[in-house]
Amino acid sequence: MNVHPRVLGLAAVGIIVLLSACGSGKAGASASVRPVIGVKIYDAAGPFDNLFREWRDLGVNTLFVSEALLKNADFRGLARTNGMPLFLIFPVFQNPEALKEEPGLAAVTAAGAPAREEWVEFVCPAREDYLSRRAGHLRDLVAEFSPDVVSLDFIRYFVFWEKVAPDRAPESLPQTCFCPVCLAGFEKEMGVRIPSELAATAEKAKWILETRAADWTEWKCRVIARAVERLAGAARQAKPGVKVNIHAVPWRKDDFGGAVRSIAGQDLARIAPYADFISPMCYHHMVRQSPAWVHDVVADLSAQTRVAILASTQVSEAYVEKTLAPGEFGAALEEALKPPSIGVVLWSWDALSKSPEKEEILKSSAGLKKKPR
Ligand SMILES: [Zn+2]
Numbered sequence: 096m097n098v099h100p101r102v103l104g105l106a107a108v109g110i111i112v113l114l115s116a117c118g119s120g121k122a123g124a125s126a127s128v129r130p131v132i133g134v135k136i137y138d139a140a141g142p143f144d145n146l147f148r149e150w151r152d153l154g155v156n157t158l159f160v161s162e163a164l165l166k167n168a169d170f171r172g173l174a175r176t177n178g179m180p181l182f183l184i185f186p187v188f189q190n191p192e193a194l195k196e197e198p199g200l201a202a203v204t205a206a207g208a209p210a211r212e213e214w215v216e217f218v219c220p221a222r223e224d225y226l227s228r229r230a231g232h233l234r235d236l237v238a239e240f241s242p243d244v245v246s247l248d249f250i251r252y253f254v255f256w257e258k259v260a261p262d263r264a265p266e267s268l269p270q271t272c273f274c275p276v277c278l279a280g281f282e283k284e285m286g287v288r289i290p291s292e293l294a295a296t297a298e299k300a301k302w303i304l305e306t307r308a309a310d311w312t313e314w315k316c317r318v319i320a321r322a323v324e325r326l327a328g329a330a331r332q333a334k335p336g337v338k339v340n341i342h343a344v345p346w347r348k349d350d351f352g353g354a355v356r357s358i359a360g361q362d363l364a365r366i367a368p369y370a371d372f373i374s375p376m377c378y379h380h381m382v383r384q385s386p387a388w389v390h391d392v393v394a395d396l397s398a399q400t401r402v403a404i405l406a407s408t409q410v411s412e413a414y415v416e417k418t419l420a421p422g423e424f425g426a427a428l429e430e431a432l433k434p435p436s437i438g439v440v441l442w443s444w445d446a447l448s449k450s451p452e453k454e455e456i457l458k459s460s461a462g463l464k465k466k467p468r
Contacts (some may be wrong), residue, residue: 131405131438132457133157134447135184139164147173149448153457159184159440165240182340183242185233187322189249191216193225200225202253202272205304207296210253210271217253219272220318220360221280230329238333245330246340246374251319251359256344257414260383265352270311273300277318284317285310308357315360320369327369338371340405345375345382347395367400374440378409379427380419386426390433397435406431406439410446410453425456432460 132154138161139146150158159182164170174181194201194209194216201209202217210217218225233245253271273296282289287307293299303311327339343363346355356362363373375396377389389406397404408427412419431439441447447454 128437129156130432130436131157131440132460133159133182133405133438133440134444135159135407135440135442136164136444137161137184138445139170141167141169143170143173147177147179150179151177153454154460155179155457157438157440158182159246160242162236165236165242171240180243182244182246183236183240184246184248185236185326186248187229187250187326188218188220188253189215190218193218201274203274203277203296204253205270205273205297205300207273207300210269212255212258212269215253215255217249217271219274219277220252220322221272221274221277226322226325230325233326234329234333237330237337241334242337244338244340244372245326246342247323247326248342250322250326250341251344251361252315254344254354254358256346256359257378257381259351263351265354268351268354268358270300270304270358273303280318281311281314285314312353312357312360316356316362316365319360320362320365323366323369339369340372340374341366341370342407343373343375343396345377345392347392348399363396363399367402370402372403372405372437373400374405374407376407376442377427377431378407378413378442380409380412380417380423381414383415386423386430389427389430390436393431393433393436403437404435406436407442408439409442411450421450421452421456424453425460428456428460 134150134155134157136158150156156179158174158179160170161184165181165183171181188202191214198209200218200222201211202219204210220226236242237245254269259268278289278299281287281303285307287303287310289299289302293302323339323341330337330339341361344355344359344361346359348355351358367373373396375392377392379386379388389408393404393406408424408431409419410424428439428441441457447457
């Protein structure tokens with residue numbers, strides 16, 4: 096097979112509209128493929144004609160949308176007529192609404208407390224009843240509204256990675272989930288007996304992390320891979336041709352002592368068989384990295400899997416006071432567009448629409464405008 100796997104991935108998802116004679120070679124080493132230029136949009140009020148006109152003008156060709164927008168028939172119709180594939184952003188374990196109704200679903204920290212930091216509130220990833228409800232909901236959405244891709248977000252263990260800077264001590268990252276369901280599941284599946292004299296959750300967590308750390312990481316990675324398999328299966332049951340994307344924590348394999356597996360439970364090699372794309376959230380500015388880091392993350396993930404990588408970058412500052420200047424936005428965009436990434440997804444449209452200067456930079460990068468010398 097001589098065709099580049101990334102090109103196959105693109106063709107398979109139906110983004111054939113992206114195949115063109117642009118010839119820049121930007122999106123793949125071996126073919127003239129226009130890169131994916133996507134935006135994440137969560138909320139918008141119709142009519143949407145001007146919005147789609149604006150997107151066409153900017154070179155945007157792919158839309159990552161919330162459930163609410165997917166359900167809007169006018170929006171869906173315009174996406175179809177404009178040939179813009181719809182990725183449904185589907186949050187999995189971040190779910191404050193579910194936790195409000197059923198606090199017992201909360202993931203539990205090593206201190207025995209509900210896993211919560213500001214807006215980040217996670218459901219325990221091992222609850223069969225919860226996962227079954229989420230899978231059923233996803234199946235219904237795909238059956239009724241037929242997105243091109245389901246984009247599984249927050250499909251991992253609790254961690255507010257957006258605030259994790261490069262100098263963060265790995266041992267300070269939050270370990271979860273030590274709820275009774277997880278402790279029992281871990282013991283049974285991994286053949287571990289937690290000493291019966293340990294009564295408090297904090298004592299059990301300490302014992303596990305000190306004496307069974309490798310088994311614990313293995314268990315976490317299995318739980319997340321099973322959740323991916325379950326949700327991807329539910330989506331494909333409703334629509335066999337639907338593709339699956341995974342939002343990945345932007346940590347390279349060895350960052351923070353291998354925290355992408357031991358903290359987040361995201362093991363790419365295990366998750367990839369169920370996915371068509373992996374989309375690392377390379378929001379360099381909030382995690383205090385340079386634009387070049389965006390490509391470093393893509394390259395690291397790409398070395399772990401043959402699945403297509405689609406980098407996501409941030410448009411404006413978040414969680415840090417320093418402004419994300421247009422030039423720095425452009426530099427990160429360029430890094431995101433370097434192969435093997437098949438394009439870029441911008442978080443968020445809301446931020447981009449507020450900056451004409453950044454919109455102009457996007458136009459240049461999308462090849463719609465001659466770049467200034
Ligand atoms: Zn749990």
